[in-house]
Amino acid sequence: MAQGSVELREGLHLDAQRELAPLASLALVAVGAVVMLVAEASHWPTFLTLAATLFAFSQCLAFLAMRRSVDIGLAITAGACVAVVTAAALELQAGGLLCLLALPVALGVLLRDLKAGALVALAASAAVVGPGWTGLADQRGTVLSALACIWSSLALFAAHLWAVRRAASVLWASYLAMYDRLQQARNERLELKQAQQDLVHANAELARLSERLQQMCQIAEEARLAKEQFVANVSHELRTPLNMIIGFSEMISQAPETYRVALPPSLLADVDAIRRNARHLASLVDDVLDMSQVEAGRMSLNKEWVSLEEVIDEAVAAVRPLVESKGLTIEVNLAAGLPEVFCDRTRIRQVLLNLISNAARFTSQGGITIAAAAEDGRVALSVSDTGPGIAPSDCERIFEPFQQVDGTIRHGFGGTGLGLSISRRFVEMHDGRMWVESTLGKGSTFRFTLPVREAAPPVSGPLRWLSLYHQEHGRTHRFKAPVEQPRPRLIVVEEGYRLQRLLSRYLEGCDIVVMPSLQKALDDLRQTPAQALIVNAPSAPQETASPDGPLASLPFGTPAIACWMPGEEEAARRLGVVRYLVKPVTREALVNALDSLPHPVRTVLVVDDEPDMVQLLGRMLASLERGYHVLRASSGAWALDLLRERRPDVVLLDLMMEGTDGWTILERKRADPELSQIPVIAVTAVDPGHGSLAGHALTFVRSGGLTFQDLLAGVRLWSGLTPAQAE
Numbered sequence: 001m002a003q004g005s006v007e008l009r010e011g012l013h014l015d016a017q018r019e020l021a022p023l024a025s026l027a028l029v030a031v032g033a034v035v036m037l038v039a040e041a042s043h044w045p046t047f048l049t050l051a052a053t054l055f056a057f058s059q060c061l062a063f064l065a066m067r068r069s070v071d072i073g074l075a076i077t078a079g080a081c082v083a084v085v086t087a088a089a090l091e092l093q094a095g096g097l098l099c100l101l102a103l104p105v106a107l108g109v110l111l112r113d114l115k116a117g118a119l120v121a122l123a124a125s126a127a128v129v130g131p132g133w134t135g136l137a138d139q140r141g142t143v144l145s146a147l148a149c150i151w152s153s154l155a156l157f158a159a160h161l162w163a164v165r166r167a168a169s170v171l172w173a174s175y176l177a178m179y180d181r182l183q184q185a186r187n188e189r190l191e192l193k194q195a196q197q198d199l200v201h202a203n204a205e206l207a208r209l210s211e212r213l214q215q216m217c218q219i220a221e222e223a224r225l226a227k228e229q230f231v232a233n234v235s236h237e238l239r240t241p242l243n244m245i246i247g248f249s250e251m252i253s254q255a256p257e258t259y260r261v262a263l264p265p266s267l268l269a270d271v272d273a274i275r276r277n278a279r280h281l282a283s284l285v286d287d288v289l290d291m292s293q294v295e296a297g298r299m300s301l302n303k304e305w306v307s308l309e310e311v312i313d314e315a316v317a318a319v320r321p322l323v324e325s326k327g328l329t330i331e332v333n334l335a336a337g338l339p340e341v342f343c344d345r346t347r348i349r350q351v352l353l354n355l356i357s358n359a360a361r362f363t364s365q366g367g368i369t370i371a372a373a374a375e376d377g378r379v380a381l382s383v384s385d386t387g388p389g390i391a392p393s394d395c396e397r398i399f400e401p402f403q404q405v406d407g408t409i410r411h412g413f414g415g416t417g418l419g420l421s422i423s424r425r426f427v428e429m430h431d432g433r434m435w436v437e438s439t440l441g442k443g444s445t446f447r448f449t450l451p452v453r454e455a456a457p458p459v460s461g462p463l464r465w466l467s468l469y470h471q472e473h474g475r476t477h478r479f480k481a482p483v484e485q486p487r488p489r490l491i492v493v494e495e496g497y498r499l500q501r502l503l504s505r506y507l508e509g510c511d512i513v514v515m516p517s518l519q520k521a522l523d524d525l526r527q528t529p530a531q532a533l534i535v536n537a538p539s540a541p542q543e544t545a546s547p548d549g550p551l552a553s554l555p556f557g558t559p560a561i562a563c564w565m566p567g568e569e570e571a572a573r574r575l576g577v578v579r580y581l582v583k584p585v586t587r588e589a590l591v592n593a594l595d596s597l598p599h600p601v602r603t604v605l606v607v608d609d610e611p612d613m614v615q616l617l618g619r620m621l622a623s624l625e626r627g628y629h630v631l632r633a634s635s636g637a638w639a640l641d642l643l644r645e646r647r648p649d650v651v652l653l654d655l656m657m658e659g660t661d662g663w664t665i666l667e668r669k670r671a672d673p674e675l676s677q678i679p680v681i682a683v684t685a686v687d688p689g690h691g692s693l694a695g696h697a698l699t700f701v702r703s704g705g706l707t708f709q710d711l712l713a714g715v716r717l718w719s720g721l722t723p724a725q726a727e
Helices: 002-041 046-066 070-092 095-111 114-129 139-254 265-295 308-325 345-362 409-413 419-429 461-465 498-506 518-527 568-575 587-595 611-623 636-646 662-671 708-719
Strands: 303-306 329-334 341-344 367-375 378-385 433-439 443-451 489-493 511-515 532-536 559-563 579-582 603-607 629-633 650-653 680-684 698-702
Touching: 002 046, 002 070, 002 095, 046 070, 070 095, 070 114, 095 114, 095 139, 114 139, 139 265, 303 308, 303 345, 308 329, 308 345, 308 367, 308 378, 341 345, 341 443, 345 367, 345 378, 345 419, 345 443, 419 433, 419 443, 489 498, 489 518, 498 511, 498 532, 511 518, 518 532, 568 579, 568 680, 579 587, 587 611, 603 611, 603 636, 611 629, 629 636, 636 650, 636 662, 650 662, 662 680
Parallel strands: 329 367, 489 511, 489 532, 532 559, 579 680, 603 629, 603 650, 650 680
Antiparallel strands: 303 341, 367 378, 378 443, 433 443, 559 698
């Protein structure tokens, strides 16, 4: 970098000298002309007029020479100055004129360098000390004065040149520093611009995600309302018939005399089985309803100061018959001074009932231990058993709804898999925590904690995702990032860019993203939402219509449109031609089409009913300088005759012609075995994406299914019905 800077600086110095040297020559020409005019007007000696004329003429030569070489021009200038001044001093016997020899020395230093100035000073000194000054009154003083002027001038201009170059070095260093800062500022500005574009892109993506989030929230709200409606329907539609089943089965089994008929014992046993299973079903409905209420955030707690000793005694009393019937022991260990807890007595008793009942059901030998103690402002309760234990990998799964350690266990031990999930939710609603500690073969211990003091109101439903301690701080400055509305986004799956070009042309303001495969498009949709997915492939309408097809994993609510929009390659394949070129045809496209032929081309038949087009294609072929022999035909019949007579190597065929058109020529050529092998390049104005060459099937798919309103909108769109006509 330093070496390059020095070279650049020296180059600039030389450029400045080249610009200054011609100006100096012109100035000396002007000086010579002025002296000549003054000498003529003042009737000075003729020698001065002649010397001034020769000096001006020599400077003109120097000016012309400097256009090719500064050194040659400078040599002419310095030589002329030394010669003219010396001759004038000798002719006029005026030694003082020799002091003017300092002028070429100064020009040598300024226009070239110190070395050139020294050479000029030596030449001038030689002229001064040479013979010819004997006539002067004070020869020695004159020579010394002239030499002093010459060399002092050299010294002064050398010092000046050194000072100028030093100042130039300082300025050049400052220039380089400023240039580096300018480059740094440009780079930072480029990075800032890139960051701004990234921010705009991020804002657009955030806007898309926000829009999708609003849609998902609306869908979730609709699902919540449907769920609540379902819960209400279940509460009415299940509880009422269950009440009838349980009530009548109890009447039959417990008071058979009401019916005044002696019922057989086998019937009473069957009715008792019906009653037990109906009660089990009612308990399952209660659990499901409790879970739904907790999930919806509608489960309310009736808190009060409760003695845990009383709650534990009530739970143990309710489960003791089951424990004793299995020959198990039950033990309660309560720490002294157990404080009261602000909680919902019913829900905490239900938690203990679930834990003790589970321990009793899964324990076949040993017993159950209930313990409670106060620790760090909380009360810790535990229910331990000597059952089979739980694997560490299942310790969290069992707290999920409808989950048990083994799906086969419920057949031996019963249960729905909701008790632990509901119990944990009840504990968490009290600002507590529940977990399990277990070892296979050594039993399990379920623990949960409850705060002694009243905690903050529980947050349930969607609000549980928001922090109660977060403070919103208003913006203190204006938002400076550009705010742009998110552009609609379409993802196109196709080989090539045929459909993308059409959509970009007709759908302004949309971002068209092309993906090479359907799987990559689906992966992109999961990251960034889009208005629709469009699949352009020959078999897309049939393959994507299946419910189990590749579009089954579409993001919810994203529509997919499957179609087939053929390009030039497909059009060429359908027509049986080598290439399909759409007008206007460029010279490059024509060359590529001819080069794709498998054999050399000598004769080309151009078929088009427009004379200008025939002339254009002929000129294009001639400009290739390949020696093509061009045959021209302005009608289909003429083209068929030339095909049979001349047998060209390739045919440039227009499809749209009056009379015998291009399609007819292709059919007749295929029917003739002698002509069928001649390759054809279609050159036409018929776009393969429009008209009869476009696809004939369109499939619309959306995850989650289509509603009747979607069907009605489709019928209106394709049938041309207006809403008023449809009504």
